[in-house]
Amino acid sequence: MSKKSVCIVGSGNWGSAIAKILGKNVKERSDKFEICVKMWMYEEMVDGRKLTEIVNTEHENIKYLPGVKIPENVVAIPDLIKASEDADILIFVLPHQFVAKTCQQMKGKIKSSAVAVSLIKGVSIDDSGMKMISNVIKEVLGIECCALMGANLAGEVAQEQFCETTIGCAVNGTGELLKSLFETPYFRCSVVTDQATVELCGALKNIVGIGAGIADGLGHGDNTKAAVIRLGLMEMIKFSEIFIPGSQRSTFFESCGISDLVATCHGGRNRMLGEHIVKSDKTVKQLEKELLKGQSFQGPLAAREIFKMLKDKNLIERFPLFVSVHYICLRESQPEEFINCLRNHPEHI
């Protein structure tokens, strides 16, 4: 088998943390992988210098992951096509709203035998509705695309704190290849074939995270938070069973399921949004401007799309947590109502 060359499409904090892992791994597994890892980096000026040049000389992404050394065999490249055209493995780790546009630029210019893996949580939402990020990549580029997600806050991974992740890979063989590319003693990978559930978890957990933040904002303690997490998990499972043929309950026991949900409900940005919704009367848009400098929270977008899907199937009553979060994000329902919606949850019957 010829050696696989790797390109990281994206270079934010998660992309840079992954670059640290991959740079080391390809050297140790040079029988399988080309030594040079290319990282496509959207060019920016930082203190009067190009960010790619800083990364390639100082081996540190001083803007998005300061203080963490990136191995020297990772090369930042500002030209998307130059970075990706020879790659056998394309690792997508961009903000979700840039995925489609980036793939359009790459279309027809990459290897047709390449495989992709999406590290992007959340779903793509456009006029036609909700779509898994991996499907966006697959459809535009015409190549196989897996997913890798779990309780993986970038800063903690970069510090080599022990964690786990889940590789969802519907196609045989690629999962094991990706495991050998990503796994380290502090970043343990499990491979499952139930890829759609892996990705859906990454979107649905954000809705639950907002709910956990609302409970926090209302001054509730560990009991209530634990109930929100459990009821949220049960809605995630029920939703997957209805909308993903073949979705497996065991996938929720992987890092992409329960671990990521628990971490999101304690430390994530959607949890923070929930808390702010209780403590101010600002809209989600206003809070995005204030808290995320204009980036968007994934939770409210996912809640809106999920709500549409539930309404279409007449399933609103079965998902009181998801639905309540949606109405509260729209400011059509008071945050105080959130807890009331849980009191007669279908899970209690």
Add this chain to the structure above:
Amino acid sequence: MSKKSVCIVGSGNWGSAIAKILGKNVKERSDKFEICVKMWMYEEMVDGRKLTEIVNTEHENIKYLPGVKIPENVVAIPDLIKASEDADILIFVLPHQFVAKTCQQMKGKIKSSAVAVSLIKGVSIDDSGMKMISNVIKEVLGIECCALMGANLAGEVAQEQFCETTIGCAVNGTGELLKSLFETPYFRCSVVTDQATVELCGALKNIVGIGAGIADGLGHGDNTKAAVIRLGLMEMIKFSEIFIPGSQRSTFFESCGISDLVATCHGGRNRMLGEHIVKSDKTVKQLEKELLKGQSFQGPLAAREIFKMLKDKNLIERFPLFVSVHYICLRESQPEEFINCLRNHPEHI
């Protein structure tokens, strides 16, 4: 059907929070239950007055649950036999080490038709090994005994913060009776027949809680904590499958399972123990003296018994988290080793 009379055996903070619920519920459901709820209270002097008298005049347990009103139809009784002899439903909510002795005193003096429910988490451990608390009660008193447990910190329940609990009841019918006795809009009860797993969760989660505390003490963040919770849950499930015939995975999705585990790993006293084990070189006994005024932590006791059971069956290697917590509690292994034990967890293979 004649009205059932209720006795609460125990009156600490959890017992008093439950007294608040039951006092109100029996009045609202007086077709089913006698209006007077008796609460056995070990007599103590507080500021020169008897605690039972304080509870019966001021309707507040000023020592164990100050600031919370207990309904006036709950009567504190210092004599165990007088409190329990007429009861149809006996609610055990004592520190686990007093259960056997208390039951011995009650033996032959209660209604033979009475049913019991244990609200006591953890297991009973004596020279003959580990035993479920409900089995201790059953064996001594010769009556049916169910279990009620979940993510239920007493103080938060007393403040009427929304939470859930699980009633484990192997016998048909009693579960629904108990649900109608305990359930309120802020305390939602689910009934399952898999009682042994419900109780075992209450013991095993404390071992995982120590692990979570160790991770905290070592300075790890949300990723690692989420991984500890997940791997701990997988060991809990595996252990139950091996040692409890008929144990069901669905029980772990109830409040007694995942909710209580998550709450324990974020706010429980065994988590606190784990953190102190990292930050000092004191023994568990010394930490019990300091932190619990001589009471004992459940986690290390459970870890020791679980370790024996695993060793007997040659299963040590399958449960690295449980085993590592045990050795660290004995101070035979360094806390730093805890994370290393998770790196090659059987769940990753």
